Amino acid sequence: MTLLAWMAAPSRGGATAAARGQSATTDLPDATSDNLTVVGTVTVDFSKDKSELSRSQKDRLRQLIARAEGLQGYVISVSAYAPPTGSEPVNQKLSMQRASAITAILRQAGVPLANVIVSAARNISRQLSPDSTPKGQADDRRVVVTLVQTQ
Numbered sequence: 799m800t801l802l803a804w805m806a807a808p809s810r811g812g813a814t815a816a817a818r819g820q821s822a823t824t825d826l827p828d829a830t831s832d833n834l835t836v837v838g839t840v841t842v843d844f845s846k847d848k849s850e851l852s853r854s855q856k857d858r859l860r861q862l863i864a865r866a867e868g869l870q871g872y873v874i875s876v877s878a879y880a881p882p883t884g885s886e887p888v889n890q891k892l893s894m895q896r897a898s899a900i901t902a903i904l905r906q907a908g909v910p911l912a913n914v915i916v917s918a919a920r921n922i923s924r925q926l927s928p929d930s931t932p933k934g935q936a937d938d939r940r941v942v943v944t945l946v947q948t949q
Contacts, residue, residue, distance in 0.1 A: 837869070837945040838862050842900065844939045849895035856903055862945055863907045871948040874909060876900050876916045881938035896941050 840862045842855050851859075866872050878893035878900075897916050904914055 833949040835947040835949070837872070837947050838865050839942060839944045842896075842941045842943065843936065844896055844941070846935075846939065847892065849892065849899050851899055851903070859900065859903050859943060860907060862943060863904065863909060866909065866913075866945055869947050872913060873946050873948060874904060874914050875944040875946060876904075876914060876941060877944075878917075878941045879938055881935040883935055900941050900943055 840858050842851060842859070844850075863874075866874065876897050878897040880889035880893050901911075901914055901916060905911065
């Protein structure tokens with residue numbers, strides 16, 4: 799499996815465990831035999847119409863970044879999502895702002911931009927919650943950050 803194929807895999811980052819900040823590696827494609835190893839995943843949830851991160855969210859991201867130290871050949875995937883409410887242009891812009899906020903923290907921590915792949919504004923694709931309840935919409939306001947070692 800190539801890195802691009804892995805990024806497009808339907809189960810990548812869509813696990814409920816990942817949405818709660820738990821490891822989602824069991825829900826990801828088994829890429830270890832294809833020279834890709836998922837090292838860790840962090841899901842950052844956002845408030846409605848917001849792109850700011852809390853101190854604890856930043857700390858969780860820094861913990862993931864620390865796992866990259868010493869790795870030979872790694873990428874960090876940043877995938878931003880939005881619920882199906884609101885207009886698509888607004889959701890696209892908000893998803894980009896959320897992805898940019900995550901990328902800024904990665905850069906501040908010294909991660910080279912060449913190691914960051916951003917697929918933002920995924921909008922209604924790969925929703926965690928198929929319903930339009932407030933809880934379902936909250937589940938879909940997220941950015942999934944995945945550290946992948948390439949060998």
